[in-house]
Amino acid sequence: MDSDLMMQCFQYLLGVIPGDIAGNMIAVVTTIVTICTLIVRFWKIPATTSKGYKLWKVIHTLASFKTPSVSKTENKDGQKIN
Template identity: 65%
Template sequence: MDSTDLLMQIFQYVLGVVPGDVAGNIISIATVIVTICTLIIRFWKEPQKENKLHKLWQIFHLLASFKKSDKVVKEKDNVDKVG
């Protein structure tokens, strides 16, 4: 099973259990967080890996796209192939 399918199933279950007005508020807050993180990632160039702000940038990228940045994934794949 794909992790996104599991995440969607959990999300649908939680929304079914939670009252409608609370579920609407949760969705609104999640939408605002994703939108703000997307704007930050759009205009903030990725810092160098040695920079302390790189970890913060990765968190924003994760919240904006729900996946690790492509560079991080590629480097991890390369390490797995070499090691």
């Protein structure tokens, strides 16, 4: 989904939903994203064949709003791993 379209949908929903409910929803989403970001920060990437990789992939998607595309020969910064 394009980020501009997602932002437009988000702004529309915030306009339709009452303010106190929208505020609570934003607080919950912010908390979830923050927790997922902390988990991804300190949890090493599991092997793609392990059972934990699917869970890590979901948590990574919630933390960064994009699917992980990590190569085995490069780290997150694009540096080659020996």
